[in-house]
Amino acid sequence: MALIQWYPGHISKAERQLKEQLTKVDVVLEVRDARIPLASHHPQVKEWIGEKPRILVLNREDMISDSLRKEWYEWFKSQGETPFFTNAKDGKGVKAINKASQSAGVAVNERRHKRGMLPRPVRAVVIGFPNVGKSALINRLLNRKVVASARKAGVTRQLQWVRISDSIELLDAPGIIPLKLENQDDALKLAICEDIGDAAYNNQEVAQNFVDLLVNLGTENVLLDRYGLDALDMTGEEFIIKLAEIKYNNDRERVARQLLQDFRKGYLGAISLEYPPVNH
Template sequence: MSTYTIQWYPGHIARAERQLKEQLKRVDVVLEVLDARVPLASHHPDIPQWIGSKPRVLVLNRTDMVPPEVLQNWQTWFVARGETPYLTDAQRGRGIKTLVKATQRAGASVNQRRRDRGMRPRPVRAVVLGFPNVGKSALINRLVGRKVVESARRPGVTRQLKWVRISDEIELLDAPGVIPPRLDDRVAALKLAICEDIGEAAYDNQRVSAAMVEMLAELGEVEVLLSRYGYDPRAMTGESFLHQLARDRYSADIERAARQLLDDFRKGILGPVPLEHPPAIASVGSTRTPLEPASERDY
């Protein structure tokens, strides 16, 4: 599968990251939100360093876009590595009650220490962290039970940090999506672009859509492309697939065909299709950290 370099780091992200590091000093619990389609690629490599010893609740969101058997495999993989993933679908409100309870449990020690010092309990302060467009704002709205922050299926909607009271027990900090200044794993960068977890200005639609076709073919997701478009991706390159689609359906408009391919995946028209599967269980005993970014062989 061919790859090319994707570069991004909008100015508002850099400013928000500086502000976030300051606010993290006030936070008790961290909710790290991953895209269930790409759990490894959507993990920010700096988060463990930022949060130190603070309790972390791992959230796999957009579970409606991944087959149940793949989610089960991810659960097994994370548990084997000492993690407990909480599965959510913020669009439909699934998994929210369980996540609230997990957040309360993670922050319980804070108020226990306050009681031990003769202080009154206070709401647990949690922050929601993750790449742009993994569904953080939609998740917060579900946790609160009403729309308190802007939410849309595109990156860059949240631009400022904002504290939101969920209940007498929990306060949440909604933070803009955070992305590394650079990502050396080009395959991971492509996955993020395909899922629209980074801004469109960072990549070329035609190259990304062609790479998506080849990636789905290598993952064995041939039928979703064959049934939707009528072409077998194993019989041609991703670029040839895109050009054929443009000639047959879009008056040779390659850019329009590229956007349609990406939209069909992002809107779920192709069905629940993952871009990553858990690495082999044999790797559980390796020295990789629990959420070290995927290598080019992990998809």
């Protein structure tokens, strides 16, 4: 039984719309969550965009440590990619994205010029899982609030073109989730980070797995600092039961929600749920 389930109906509609629009796009901005840069990569992006230039944006850089950001940067470079780190909420890193989009689109107008056509704005699209910060990034690129940005994943519904400047037009696409996510570990990380849209999952199971994951990564001390309870010698389930006993009148659901909320809002500090793979 899969822990995380979602609704294919919404997804196939969003995918269909996006594929239609991608034919009109010159450059693709793929936004991922810096806490889970691998799990928040949509497996079909490469196949959809083909040869089009793609700019990799790792958002929420404020939620991971500086040293880890450097490690991810080096790792992606070793894979032949240059990641751009942003914090779309406060606008950090957004100017560089704007520049990169413009230079990626230069070739488009060079081709038009050769054919005797007038230049036109570069068309960019922002894609990624629900809730990774796409709308916040677009609003920052525009310097004004045009796109509804909300904590509730899946707020973006209609595809719309917005003009950033004379040189760039941007398509805001709904968050896209693969129809099947084969890897439940990835699905779980997406659920913990709330990057998954309208998915059905049990908060207590996700919170238990979150505790187990922190222990496996060796960062469980953040739980001790925040809640005064050491998770090291317990399972995630035992941790939730014990914390509910001590602090929340045995209300495990409340503990689970609190834990997830504290992580999502950054109250546990700068913690990542993934580290760069070691290339052996």
